[in-house]
Amino acid sequence: MDALNAPDKLDHLDKLAPQLTPRGHLLATAQDDAPPLAPQVRQELHDAFALGSGHGLLLLGTRLVGQALPPAWAWWRAVATRYVTALCAVPENARIELDTPDAAAFDALIADLPPMTGAEYVTAEGLAELWNEMDAALKQELAAAGLPLQAFLKSRHPAWNLVGRxxxxxxxxxxxxxxxxxxxxxxxxxxxxxxxxxxxxxxxxxxxxxxxxxxxxxxxxxxxxxxxxxxxxxxxxxxxxxxxxxxxxxxxxxxxxxxxxxxxxxxxGIIVRTPKVWKAGKPLRPVVKASVGTRPPSLLGQDALLDFSMQVCLDGEDLNDAEIEALLQRGDGLQFIRGRWVEVDHKAIGRLLARFKAIEAAAENGLPFAQAMRLLAGASLDESGQPLDADWSELAAGPWLADTLAGLRRPEGLAQVDPGPELQATLRPYQQAGVRWLYLLTRLGLGACLADDMGLGKTIQVLALLLVLKRENAGPQRPSLLVAPASLLANWAAEAERFAPGLRLLVAHPSAMLPADFKALDAARLEDVDLVITSYGSLLRQPVLQDFDWRLAVIDEAQAIKNPGAKQTRQVKNIKAQSRIALTGTPVENRLSDLWSIFDFTHPGLLGTDKVFARFTRRLAAAEHFGPLRALVQPYILRRLKTDKRVISDLPDKTELKAWCLLSPVQAALYQQSVRDLSDALEDAEGIGRKGVVLSFLMRFKQICNHPSQWLGDGAWKAPDSGKFARLKELAEVIAAKQEKVLVFTQFRETTEPLAAFLGSIFGREGLVLHGGTPVAKRRELVRRFQEDEQTPFFVLSLKAGGAGLNLTAASHVIHFDRWWNPAVENQATDRAFRIGQQRNVLVHKFICRGTVEDRIDQLIESKQQLVRDVLEGGAELLLTEMSDRELLDLVRLDIHAAQEN
Structure with missing residues (x-):
C-alpha cells in the first residue's frame, strides 16, 4: 500500500477500485479505468482498506449499504452484507460466533462476479478466508467503539438496527x-x-x-x-x-x-415463515417452460439451427390447454390447482407465452445457435433489453445441448482423444482435458478461447489437437493457420519440431524464407502442409493467407486484437476457417472490451455488435448482475491457473522458456557495422592483443542486442529501438495483468535503471533495483520489501550482485534480459526465486536475439558441444578468443532475415 498512500497518488483516488491479489488479499487501488467514486466514499474506502481487507469489507457491508457503487465494489458489498446479515441474528450480549457459509453459497455469489482486477483469484476458499478477516476486524472495531454489537451496527447504518426478532x-x-x-x-x-x-x-x-x-x-x-x-x-x-x-x-x-x-x-427486520411445503418460502408458480437443443442439429458450427419447443408446467408437470385457459381467466392471486396452492400472475404468464410462441414461430426451421445460447444464459441483446422473467419462466437445454454444454464446462469428464505416437511428449492430466475440450469445440464447428496461465502449455495442447485432427482424417485435409507475434514464431516452430515432428510445417514469414518465396506464396504451396505459421504483420502483407479456407485459425497472444478498430484486428477477423481458437494468458474476463473483441473473432455474433454489447453490459452494471454474461461465455473459455491445486501438483518446479527477440532497424544497422569493424580489426590483431579485441567486440554485440543506447552511451533508451524491450513489454503486460512478480537479471549495471523505468511504465508502479553499488544493509530491506509488499511488482538485479545470497521466492517469473553464456551462473541467479520456501511454479524466460551471436551461442549450449562443456565454469568468451578469424566471424555474423520482421 506504500505506493497508494504516497502523496503524489492521492489525486487519483477518485478512480479507486477493488483488487484481489494472487494471495487472496483484497486491496483498494488507484486504477485509471475504474469508475469514479464520490469523494467521501473513496476516502472512507481508502482509509478502511489501509487497515486491512476485513476492515474494508466491514465498511462496505455496514456504512455503505444503500450507496450507489460501481459493480465491482457493489459485488464485494454483497459478500460483506452476507456477513453483517449473519451478525444480526446474534442475540444481544451473546458471544459472536458465526458459521462460515458453505462453498455452495460462495459459489452462487461468484457466479455473478463482475469484471475486476484479480477476478480469476476469487474462490470459495478465498472468500472463507476474507470472512475470517471480517471476524477479526469486527472484534477490533467493537473494542475501539466500546459498544455492544447491535448498537455498533446501528451506529453504522439504521438498516442493521434489528433489535427485535x-x-x-x-x-x-x-x-x-x-x-x-x-x-x-x-x-x-x-x-x-x-x-x-x-x-x-x-x-x-x-x-x-x-x-x-x-x-x-x-x-x-x-x-x-x-x-x-x-x-x-x-x-x-x-x-x-x-x-x-x-x-x-x-x-x-x-x-x-x-x-x-x-x-x-x-x-x-421481520422474519417471515411460510408453509414448509412451499419451496423457498413461496407457493408454487406455473412456469412457461421452453427447451432448446433436444437433438443434434443437422449442421454444426455458428450456423447451426437448434430445435425449440415450449409448454406450461407446474412443479415439473405439464398443464393441459383447459387448465392453462382456466388459470389465465381467474386473474391474479392464489389459486388451488391440482391439490396445491399456486400463485398466478396472468399478465406475466401471458407475456411469456406470447414471447415464446413468437420465438417458436420464427424458429420453425430451427433456432440460430447464438440466439439459443443467449436465451439460455438470460443474456438478451435485443433493443428492448428485456430478459426473460426468471420467476415465471424456465428455458432449459435439451438432452443433446445439455450434454454438450456439460462437456464444455467440465472437460476433465470428456472422452479421451489420442494424438498418437506422433506426439513426442506426455501430456499432463489438465493438458489432456484441454485437448479434449478443444477437440469437442472444433468438432462442433465452434470457437474456443484457451486462456491458461503462461507456462501451462497452450502450445503443446494446440499441437496435440492438430495431431488428433490429422490422425482421424487419414486422407488429404485442409491445413490450419496460426498467427502469432513475430517474436514468437521461432518458439512455435521449435516446439512443433520438438513435440510434433510429423506435422508438415510452413513458417510464412521473411525470417524463415527468402523474400521472393514469401512474395510468391500461393494456395498450392499452402495445401502441401498441415500448419502454416505467420505473424500478424505478415497476415496484412500476404493476401493468400486471407483468401485461403483453413481448417483451424489459431491466434496466439490474442490480446493483439483487443482494439476492434485497428486494421490488424479487422484482418484477423476476416480469416476464413471452420473453427477459430484464441490463445491468451491474460484474464480475458477482467476487461469487457477485450472480451468482446476476442469473442467477435472466436464466436462472431454471439455477443452482438460492439454497440449492442456496450448497451447490454451497461444494463448488467446498473442491475449489479453479471451472471448472464458469465453464463453466456463460460463454456467457450478454458482458464486454468498455476495456483489451482489441481494443476500445481502436476507442474514441474521450474519451467525454462526461450524468449526470442527481433532486432530493431537501428540495432540491425549497428550490429552489421560492428561485424565489419571486427573483420577489419582482426587483420592487424595477434597474440594477447587479439584476445582483447575479440572480448571487446563480444561485449559490444551483447550491448547492441540489449539496446543501441547501451553501446552508444547516448542516454536515450527509447523503447522502440530495442527488440528486447518489445519482448519484455509483451511479457510484463501479461505478468502485470496476473498481478504476479518478476525478477529481471542483467549482467550490466548501467542497464538496471533504464529497465526499471521501462517496467514501471508497464506495471504502473515502481519496482526495485539492486546492483553492485547497492549497500549491503539496503539489500536486506529491498529483499524484505519485495517479499512482503504485494504492490512491488518487479525487481531488476545485476547478475553478479543478485546471483547469490538472496531469497526472492515471491517471484513467479525470472527473466534473463541478457545471457551470461554460462549456464551455472544463470541457474544460480534463477534459484533466487526457485528455492526452499517457493510455493509456486517458476517460469524462466531467457532472452535471445534471433540471427545474432546470442542465437549461435545458445545453439552451442543446447548441443552440448565439447567447446561449451570445457568452459562452462570459466566463461565462454575466453575460449571464443581462440577461434580462427573465419570461425569467429561466422559466429557473430548477422542473419538479417531471422533477426528482423520485414
Whole structure:
C-alpha cells in the first residue's frame, strides 16, 4: 500500500477500485479505468482498506449499504452484507460466533462476479478466508467503539438496527375451506440451552415486558413491526385493532396480500415463515417452460439451427390447454390447482407465452445457435433489453445441448482423444482435458478461447489437437493457420519440431524464407502442409493467407486484437476457417472490451455488435448482475491457473522458456557495422592483443542486442529501438495483468535503471533495483520489501550482485534480459526465486536475439558441444578468443532475415 498512500497518488483516488491479489488479499487501488467514486466514499474506502481487507469489507457491508457503487465494489458489498446479515441474528450480549457459509453459497455469489482486477483469484476458499478477516476486524472495531454489537451496527447504518426478532407465521389450514390460511405473530424470547431460538406468541411479550425498564424492551421489540406498518396498510390496521397479538383465520386474498408485501416485511427486520411445503418460502408458480437443443442439429458450427419447443408446467408437470385457459381467466392471486396452492400472475404468464410462441414461430426451421445460447444464459441483446422473467419462466437445454454444454464446462469428464505416437511428449492430466475440450469445440464447428496461465502449455495442447485432427482424417485435409507475434514464431516452430515432428510445417514469414518465396506464396504451396505459421504483420502483407479456407485459425497472444478498430484486428477477423481458437494468458474476463473483441473473432455474433454489447453490459452494471454474461461465455473459455491445486501438483518446479527477440532497424544497422569493424580489426590483431579485441567486440554485440543506447552511451533508451524491450513489454503486460512478480537479471549495471523505468511504465508502479553499488544493509530491506509488499511488482538485479545470497521466492517469473553464456551462473541467479520456501511454479524466460551471436551461442549450449562443456565454469568468451578469424566471424555474423520482421 506504500505506493497508494504516497502523496503524489492521492489525486487519483477518485478512480479507486477493488483488487484481489494472487494471495487472496483484497486491496483498494488507484486504477485509471475504474469508475469514479464520490469523494467521501473513496476516502472512507481508502482509509478502511489501509487497515486491512476485513476492515474494508466491514465498511462496505455496514456504512455503505444503500450507496450507489460501481459493480465491482457493489459485488464485494454483497459478500460483506452476507456477513453483517449473519451478525444480526446474534442475540444481544451473546458471544459472536458465526458459521462460515458453505462453498455452495460462495459459489452462487461468484457466479455473478463482475469484471475486476484479480477476478480469476476469487474462490470459495478465498472468500472463507476474507470472512475470517471480517471476524477479526469486527472484534477490533467493537473494542475501539466500546459498544455492544447491535448498537455498533446501528451506529453504522439504521438498516442493521434489528433489535427485535419478530416472526410472522403463515400456515395452510385445509380443514377450513372459507379461510384456508392461518396467521400468527411470534417473537424470539431467548435461546435454549442447546442454542436454538425459542418462540412465543407476540401476545406473550405484553405480559413479559409489562412494566418498568422492560417497557423499553417491548418498544424495541415492536420497532420492526411499526416500521413495516408504515408501508403495509393491512398491517397498520391489525396493529391499531390489536389483532397482531392473536391468531387469525385468513382467506386466500389475505394470504396473497401478505405474500405481496414480503420484501417490505423483511426489509423492516421481520422474519417471515411460510408453509414448509412451499419451496423457498413461496407457493408454487406455473412456469412457461421452453427447451432448446433436444437433438443434434443437422449442421454444426455458428450456423447451426437448434430445435425449440415450449409448454406450461407446474412443479415439473405439464398443464393441459383447459387448465392453462382456466388459470389465465381467474386473474391474479392464489389459486388451488391440482391439490396445491399456486400463485398466478396472468399478465406475466401471458407475456411469456406470447414471447415464446413468437420465438417458436420464427424458429420453425430451427433456432440460430447464438440466439439459443443467449436465451439460455438470460443474456438478451435485443433493443428492448428485456430478459426473460426468471420467476415465471424456465428455458432449459435439451438432452443433446445439455450434454454438450456439460462437456464444455467440465472437460476433465470428456472422452479421451489420442494424438498418437506422433506426439513426442506426455501430456499432463489438465493438458489432456484441454485437448479434449478443444477437440469437442472444433468438432462442433465452434470457437474456443484457451486462456491458461503462461507456462501451462497452450502450445503443446494446440499441437496435440492438430495431431488428433490429422490422425482421424487419414486422407488429404485442409491445413490450419496460426498467427502469432513475430517474436514468437521461432518458439512455435521449435516446439512443433520438438513435440510434433510429423506435422508438415510452413513458417510464412521473411525470417524463415527468402523474400521472393514469401512474395510468391500461393494456395498450392499452402495445401502441401498441415500448419502454416505467420505473424500478424505478415497476415496484412500476404493476401493468400486471407483468401485461403483453413481448417483451424489459431491466434496466439490474442490480446493483439483487443482494439476492434485497428486494421490488424479487422484482418484477423476476416480469416476464413471452420473453427477459430484464441490463445491468451491474460484474464480475458477482467476487461469487457477485450472480451468482446476476442469473442467477435472466436464466436462472431454471439455477443452482438460492439454497440449492442456496450448497451447490454451497461444494463448488467446498473442491475449489479453479471451472471448472464458469465453464463453466456463460460463454456467457450478454458482458464486454468498455476495456483489451482489441481494443476500445481502436476507442474514441474521450474519451467525454462526461450524468449526470442527481433532486432530493431537501428540495432540491425549497428550490429552489421560492428561485424565489419571486427573483420577489419582482426587483420592487424595477434597474440594477447587479439584476445582483447575479440572480448571487446563480444561485449559490444551483447550491448547492441540489449539496446543501441547501451553501446552508444547516448542516454536515450527509447523503447522502440530495442527488440528486447518489445519482448519484455509483451511479457510484463501479461505478468502485470496476473498481478504476479518478476525478477529481471542483467549482467550490466548501467542497464538496471533504464529497465526499471521501462517496467514501471508497464506495471504502473515502481519496482526495485539492486546492483553492485547497492549497500549491503539496503539489500536486506529491498529483499524484505519485495517479499512482503504485494504492490512491488518487479525487481531488476545485476547478475553478479543478485546471483547469490538472496531469497526472492515471491517471484513467479525470472527473466534473463541478457545471457551470461554460462549456464551455472544463470541457474544460480534463477534459484533466487526457485528455492526452499517457493510455493509456486517458476517460469524462466531467457532472452535471445534471433540471427545474432546470442542465437549461435545458445545453439552451442543446447548441443552440448565439447567447446561449451570445457568452459562452462570459466566463461565462454575466453575460449571464443581462440577461434580462427573465419570461425569467429561466422559466429557473430548477422542473419538479417531471422533477426528482423520485414
Amino acid at each position: 419478530v416472526h410472522f407465521n403463515l400456515a395452510e389450514n385445509r380443514k377450513d375451506p372459507e379461510a384456508p390460511f392461518a396467521f400468527l405473530a411470534t417473537y424470539t424470547a431467548r435461546l435454549s440451552a442447546h442454542g436454538s431460538a425459542q418462540h412465543q406468541p407476540l401476545s406473550q411479550a405484553l405480559a413479559e415486558f409489562s412494566g418498568g425498564k422492560s417497557r423499553a424492551q417491548l418498544l424495541s421489540l415492536l420497532l420492526p413491526v411499526q416500521r413495516a406498518a408504515e408501508h403495509c396498510g393491512w398491517l397498520r390496521e391489525m396493529v391499531e385493532a390489536g389483532d397482531i397479538y392473536h391468531p387469525l383465520r385468513w382467506t386466500a386474498l389475505d394470504a396473497f396480500r401478505f405474500l405481496s408485501d414480503l420484501p417490505q416485511l423483511e426489509a423492516a
